[in-house]
Amino acid sequence: MSDSAVGAIEALDRVESLIAGSPKLRDALLKQAYAGTLPNQERLGMSADQIDASLSGKRARVIGDMAAAESPLVAERAMLGFEAIVRQVGRPTLLVQDGTVEFGDRMDGFPESLDRHLQRIRNVVNRVGRVELTNHRMEWAGTAWLVEERLAITNRHVAELFAGRRGRGFGFLVNPAIGVPYGSRIDFRQEYERREIARVVVKAIRYIAGPNEPDLALLELQGDGALPEPVPLASEEVKRGLLIGVVGFPAYDSRNDPKDIAHYFGDIFDKKRFAPGYITQDSSEGLRLMHDCTTLGGNSGSIVFDLETGKAVGLHFAGSYLEGNFAVSVANIKSALAGEVTVRRLRDESRENERADSEHKPEHFSGRTGYGETFLSESEDLTGDAAGYTVPMPELDAQALEDAVKVIHDGLDTIHIPYCHFSVVYSSSRRMPRLTAVNIDAARYCKIKRADDQWFRDLRLPRELQLSREDYAHPAIDRGHMVRREDPNWGELAEAVLANGDTFHYTNSAPQHAQLNQNRQAWLGLEEYILGSAKTHGLRATVFTGPVLRDDDPTLEDTEVQVPREFWKVVVMIDADRERLHATGYVLGQGELIRDITEGFVFGEFSTYQVRIADIAHATGLDFGRLVNADPLARRSRREEGAGGHLVSIPIDSPEQAYLG
Structure with missing residues (x-):
């Protein structure tokens, strides 16, 4: 490889060390690169795309591309991996x-x-x-x-x-x-x-x-x-x-x-x-x-x-x-x-002090109405056809529908298990939610202080279909809320307290790798950011959340619990400017969902990605109906593909990086 190409790579080594752990500094550098104002960029001999790829963990491919222009043989060698001479003498080969x-x-x-x-x-x-x-x-x-x-x-x-x-x-x-x-x-x-x-x-x-x-x-x-x-x-x-x-x-x-x-x-x-x-x-x-x-x-x-x-x-x-x-x-x-996944982690001693599990009988849930599909249209100052803001529950494909648990609630059969301000569709084979749906009214939010956690079984479902504290005892997994504890906590105080308690049912919990659970800050802040943006009408949103359930999800040793590799989220609101539905989709995990539908994409550790809702539907077997066309990322993808580009996802280190159109 030429001295100039080697020099460019060495320069990026220094830059990468400088920006390590600072996404904002990296973003500022890339903005200059794409604007053509980055000092000495011409001397680097690298395009903005090459700089972006190199600082995003795709160094081998960038080196290969640079070397290919000089010699195919050098290009091949450059892409073979990063190994090292450790001692300058005394270690023969x-x-x-x-x-x-x-x-x-x-x-x-x-x-x-x-x-x-x-x-x-x-x-x-x-x-x-x-x-x-x-x-x-x-x-x-x-x-x-x-x-x-x-x-x-x-x-x-x-x-x-x-x-x-x-x-x-x-x-x-x-x-x-x-x-x-x-x-x-x-x-x-x-x-x-x-x-x-x-x-x-x-x-x-x-x-x-x-x-x-x-x-x-x-x-x-x-x-x-x-x-x-x-x-x-x-x-x-x-x-x-x-x-x-x-x-x-x-x-x-x-x-x-x-x-x-x-x-x-x-x-x-x-x-x-x-x-x-x-x-x-x-x-x-x-x-x-x-x-x-x-x-x-x-x-x-x-x-x-x-x-x-x-x-x-x-x-x-x-x-x-x-x-x-x-x-x-x-x-x-x-x-x-052996087909196992080993995740080493020290046991969280706080689990030892948790309150014992309990259970709630069917009558405890009497009067719960669950998720409301007309929730977004119930704002007094909306104009136009209110039916245009109706958001039904996603439809399940035949396999998921057969797997869904049906309960009797207030005398009616349903697979949409209702709680206060949210509903759950529950998988009998995986003993966890397939999807959850919650209505959020930020204007009527009540702050409920989190007390000592106590989790409950919902006896509208058979006990054997629900996990328990013992199933979550493995040190490598955490118990993850699908509907966040804070999301349904709105309305009158008694109503908010009821909703808060409803989130602590095992029907609303899925096992998460501890490393995932500890790297989800961007994911957790998405709803607050979207609700607080100028685009949101009435501070209301509907949020669908669930795991991506695959047959080959790993089973942790000494348990029978399969742990999802990824979780998805779809946030729906009314666009305040256009008064039309606006929906965005996200994935928390290692990029496996996108890997199913793309080639050659490089992923890091557990991260948040904004993806097309259509891609979430493809991976989960859920039909989100017209939300697919209410997705600004889908519209942007079509524009970029038409111009010769290809947009699949946006890595998100902070909620502000979400593309809301």
Whole structure:
């Protein structure tokens, strides 16, 4: 890559460090970039879109795009991942030839003799392959190794170059330039000065971890042809100081000093290598495994193994120059193979002091009218057809309708379970709400102080269909209100107190990953921001909320509770200027909903996104009727698509970033 391109990337490294943790500073910088007023932008040689993408976690793609104009080979190498040289001397990287390594005088002062480990090293290197791509501009993407029979493991960020989520499972992405799916194969050779190949086709994508989960993916290999035996996994976590080795395919990585690269690699890249080193940080207390073996881009997905036993102790995934390399622990690998998700968190001791659960009999709810579909039209100063402001409950598709719990309330059968100012549609199979609907009257809001929480079962529903305090005892999940406690608290004081208490029923609760529950400030402030905006008529809103329920949602260990990865919200009001319905949609999670309907989108940890209501409908099986056309983001998307752009979602760090049209 040219000096100017490298200089641009280094400059953005410094900028990224400066703006870390400050979304407002980042936004101000990007506004200048798009306006063409950013100092020295021309010298950077980067477009505003490239600067935006680079500061939004898409650095590898930006580097690849910049390098592509200079050399396709450089572009491929630049996109292979971020790995690192940790020690400038004493950590050799040895070429593999004919399935073995030669130590000799190439050890560069490594402090231990490896001769007695040679056979174990040979056993491992032959089970490691290069992840090659077809129908793709890149020749290869990283490293993989056999973890089970006909099952290879690599990094998520490697697999995402050619594969992604497809509906409820995973599959190959489509090359948009030629309209055909990408393909992949694992070559267990690719040795220096050797022409032999040992390629096995990747038959299917078994699993790709989410962005907030350990960086791994599982690839199912074709059934024909002989394969080496899988590498056994260590029976327990390793400790600092353990002698280890890494096997992978280092590619040139400009993040490291060129002198250090030349010292270790000369000009030989993209071929299989073995590198010895030590564990520098164990994975206790939920920390990532760290090691100091020499790696470069292309080592993503490399095996980290114990030289004494030949067993795998980790999956290499990233590094920082002269600081350290990181690996997924063997415990997380085993969890992925077992289909489990492990989220480490200290237990919230405040739960121990909560009041015991109780229950309410059907007569307790007598007279509750629930959600009102004409609520927005009940303002005296509205003109025009009041029916135009009616907002019915979303309709369920056939599968969701069959799954919905029907209750008898005041002598009538209904799936819309009524409470004070809100209603719930409840899933019998998942034992949580599928959707909630609440009317909010901010002009008549009553502040109700939150006392000691006590949660209740609603005995209009069978007890066995409702979760309990014991189901939420797992330290990795929180009990999340779907209708926020404050939302229905309006009207006369007694009415508001009743509504406040109604929100503490398990029918209004869904399990949330603790990390999600702790990163939802933008989500929580959306309703107040919209209600307080000049566009809202009468300080009234209707809000629909629910989880995105998927069959493959993770089941936390030691429980039978499936935890949704994402939650959605639709906020409806009357536009004060145009006196017409105005509706916006949001998702809180890891971007899985958008991943179902788009390709190549990069997502961070649990975040809030504004999305089209039509996309929420697609993912949930709910029909929002004319709210789809009352969505300003949908109108903006159509305009931008017509102009050659493509708007799918807006990441939201603060409520003010919501697009209200």
